[in-house]
Amino acid sequence: MSDRVEQLILDLFAIEAVKFGDFTLKSGIQSPIYFDLRVIVSYPVIMNEVAELLWETTKKSGAKFATVCGVPYTALPLATLMSAHHDVPMLIRRKEAKDYGTKKMIEGKFEIGSRCLIVEDVVTSGSSVKETAQVLESVGLVVTDAVVLLDREQGGKQKLKEAGIELKGICGTAQLLEILRRHEKIPESVAEQVRDFVRNNSFLPGLEPPVKKSRKVLSYRERGDLCQHPVARQLFSIMEKKKSNLAVSADLCTAEQVLQLADQVGPHICMLKTHADIMTDFSTEFVQSLTELADRHQFIIFEDRKFADIGSTVQHQYRDGLYHIADWAHLTNAHALPGSGVLEGLKQVGLDKKRACLLIAEMSSKGNLATGDYTKATVKMAEEHKDFVVGFISQSQLTEDPTFIHMTPGVQLSGSGDGLGQQYVSPWDAVVTRRADVIIVGRGVYKDPDPASAAQRYQTAAFEAYQHRLAN
Structure with missing residues (x-):
């Protein structure tokens, strides 16, 4: 033996x-x-x-x-x-x-x-x-x-x-x-x-082993009080007031579809995620209507632009072109791949307008390369640009800093996949196990025959998971 x-x-x-x-x-x-x-x-x-x-x-x-x-x-x-x-x-x-x-x-x-x-x-x-x-x-x-x-x-x-x-x-x-x-x-x-x-480091009989003290889980209100950026404070305030940590992704191609969805799910969400560049009839009238809905229902508008170019180029993409994103989106996002120049360019447009940015640190698609050292470097970049970066698109909590918001996409009530590389997790897994602050749901809501009821189900599941974290 x-x-x-x-x-x-x-x-x-x-x-x-x-x-x-x-x-x-x-x-x-x-x-x-x-x-x-x-x-x-x-x-x-x-x-x-x-x-x-x-x-x-x-x-x-x-x-x-x-x-x-x-x-x-x-x-x-x-x-x-x-x-x-x-x-x-x-x-x-x-x-x-x-x-x-x-x-x-x-x-x-x-x-x-x-x-x-x-x-x-x-x-x-x-x-x-x-x-x-x-x-x-x-x-x-x-x-x-x-x-x-x-x-x-x-x-x-x-x-x-x-x-x-x-x-x-x-x-x-x-x-x-x-x-x-x-x-x-x-x-x-x-x-x-x-x-x-x-x-x-021996554990003597009769003595309990040393235990690492766990940090208190702060409420959304407490975390909002710690934030300096107005968008982060506003988002945490909405989450606390509406009892919602749900963001719905409006991956739809016409203004009518997006506005109808926003009105249906508005009472249940803290944020609506848009994709302006897939819309066939984007217009200033659409922007005005969406802004009015955001004010009425109290939600943040997040344009999922995923900027990934040099500073001078992203300035134009953010400020100019067909979409003028900085004029209407409270939040946008960017890849860390180009280096800090992408943030410097966006900041020159967004700071004066009191806009904010999320960095894409992890993705929910199978085989993606946003892992390991890349993710660590993304967190470091965010820490160096806290005047503009308020959080991350990620699959898990990446930092203990309570002023950073972690948003997890690829969430469905029952985790699975879509055959195109998307991998889903449940609201409980996202919020409790992975410690996400906001879950992002797309097809699970907008493809449902009753999007409002579907949004309410996700809102309840995600917020109950958050309450469990607070209590435990």
Whole structure:
């Protein structure tokens, strides 16, 4: 078994399930080593070997159990393989109860009073195992044993023992470092850095592990009070007053269609997103009518122009041409690709008119290139131009700065795709999981036979998600 463990560690290192560098752990502590074991689901041979070693380690210990339960989520496939290969029933622990169906926290058949083995991928303080044990025990199961692939050896085993749970591990940090050093996968300086980290960051029994303090989630009103730009203040005020964080995208080709939609959904939205350049009959009369609707229904007009040229060119595109965007759109947007010149050009037109801009930091289309370093550079550019940039088009929250607004497109009540590369997320996922401030919905509203009712449904779903964030 020792040879198999050694080969497994080398395999995990090869697929980057074990990484060395500077990482922030769940607890908020900076660590020189990180175990990213979720990746093993893409390597079935390795995943099978992990499951078998977990099983053999458990049986060798003499542990008695009638069922197995993997700690959500990485350990779930490992528990599944153990169950399927050795004909032992499996239970599934939900992270939170559903508000429909049976509303159970534990799924599966079991006898009250029977023992359940907890399966985990990595143990640091043991808190995740303890949480799972508490849920299992709350429905009448008994937990006395747990098995883990990698024990970080920071006190988790001792804390679990204090809670009455015996932890068996395939490998610990010391053994892992010894194997990688022997095969010259890491230098001694890195190994010693990890050993020093483990020595100085152990979770002693009887003490709670250090927890990174979470920041208070500010309300829209509170965030608006912090904003300097009038458009940002106005938008947050509208969102708070109308109880709406919904923007509707009017991807329609005639003035009549856009104006009709704006009037129908106006009471339910904080913002209407337009595409002037797809309209066949754009006119000054259209602009006047749209502005009147925005005043009547209290929403921001956002022209989705996506400027992406040199400063002198975007000046003309923003101020002149057929559309005179700066005269009527409270908000527009731009790509960071051309560099800061695109913002300098737009600012020379927009600042005097008290207009604002969003930077496109991430996109919802499959295979887009707005990721990684590009996204980071976009955030930095926004920070350097806060007199004009008020937020981002993004798929997630990119900065903790409460004055920046994050708007997420590609939202539908049920996430899916459109066959043309668009990928959808639900309002809950966008606002709660990804921490968006505004959801942008297009076809889910304007293609509905009753756009007003559809907008109201999205408004309710998105604002309830925001209220959940505030409360939690």
